[in-house]
Amino acid sequence: MNRKIKDFPMIKHIVLALFLVFAFYTAVFGAVGCDLNDPDRDVARLFPESTGYKTIYTSILKKGGETLLTTVETRLGVKFQGIYETIDVPYTIYEIFTNKKKIGYIHGVNQKGQFGGIQVFLVLNLEGTIRGFYIQKMTSQYAGKLRDQKFGKQFIGLTIKDFANYDAVLGKSSGKVDAIKNPAPEAEADFRAALRATKKNLILMDEFVLSAQPVQSSEGGTK
């Protein structure tokens, strides 16, 4: 028997309600910032000894405007480009604590990859040395290789000084950065994007926090 769906008012309402979930799902999209998808879980995973964190929201516009933008671009060696690298793009800095003692930072940046935006997070100690590298999002056939821990381990111990000579345009450097091996030679563009994102991340952290006055912070989640 082929009964009409309108014969079941309750079902019809459920159907329509579910339809809405799909038809109007635009609300899931937000600003072009770069946050950890699940900060409570991710902070605990990236900083196992942490007991809590604070979240700082800032931007180049807030911290120094055009002057800072010029400084960052000069240090990066390339102009910012695209809607995800503008002066007002929000940045989220996670200050990590063990009890009340600050022990480091987690900070992510957006970076244009070969097939869409990638999100590169750095786990830093208080001096700004990388102690963890995490690509949260990347679309590529070879994303698995670049998101693998083996690739990330190559960044541990590096600082902004090591990246100072990295040419974000040519993808060339000397010293420790040059020693970072691309696990997927077919994805050279994404490999370079990851390095550029790392340099940008370190520069921003240096300008925002490490060589600057403390910025206003707000209490975040705790373990």
Added chain:
Amino acid sequence: MITIFQVAYKNLFRKKVRSLLTMVGIALSAWVLVSLLGFNRGYETSLNRDIDNMGFQLMIMAKGCPYEAATLMLKGGTGLRYMDESIMKDIMKESEVEKITPILMSAVFDPNKGANGGIAGYFGVEPKSFAEMKPFLKFRQGKWFTDTNSHEAVMGFEAAELEQREVGDMILMPEKNVQFKVVGILDRTGTQDDGTVFVPLNTLQKIFNRPNEITTIGIKLKKGVDSGHLEEKLYKLPDVQIVSLAQVKDTIMKLISTAKVMVLSIAIIAIMIAMVGVVNTILTSVWERFQEIGILKTIGAMPWDVFKLIWMETLMLCAIGGVLGIIFALTLSRITDIVMRRILPYAPGGGLVLIDLKLIVITLIGILCIGLLSGIYPAWRAGRIRPLEAIRGEAGR
């Protein structure tokens, strides 16, 4: 010569804190009232705009598809129901139909979207009929596909923003490892189109090995036709279900009606509390000025003069509180919007709280009426004070 208005105004300033607190009470209730009424208007306006922006009034889906459409976003494109494209011929025969457009929804799981992966959804559309259905879609960059079989993509504004794509860039469909060239980026519409990646229908059918199959047909009706009559006819088609966007609207309104009743109840309670506060403040003020009112009467003030004076004080309290509340509502409407979005099961795009001049005037008149009502009893008691008893301080308070 000093007027009643000036006397009332000065009286209110004699007990500044008490007057201020009463005004704040009125302001808060006015704020809730304006925000609620503004929300009622804003929500419906936004919902109508969202539905209009869908471009079609009816959607036909394979039976069970809306369930699957919801799960598509949760676990990928598994289990979707499909219809044969040939059904479009039957639909076009109906005299009420102006235009139709076929859509194939598909989604793939991208394990590299975050720690647990995520779903990437695609809409396969016919550029000609889809664009005709939605003439309001404007391109920020580029244009529609050049070929219905091409590997080209048009991205909604937010999809392009999140994926950091521009015209000329390549996007990759995970799982299938198929590349598309971005040929167009749409302007922001405030609808689901903002987060959608559109690709040619034929191409998507080939990639997912679904030749001549679709998931949805959008139907635009001729002006003035009865959609119910058409729905009755379309129900006769085998294994399809009709989703009328008028029904969708009704369903949403039903879904949020509980929330609206709750907020309305809160507003009514807030107004009642404010009314009691006003009565209490004015009555206390009358008792405190018992002898003063008696003296006023001995020097010639009539009961109606005293009544007017006290009534004027009430009215001023309510008017100032009401204006403050309206200012709160206007300046904090964005916050109200955010809170409502968190509470409601579904919120359309655009502003949810719409406060216009008409609403402001209606609310202000409402608050003043409440003020006048609240002032009647204290003013009446004040008017009844007997001068000699008041001066002797013997009146039964």
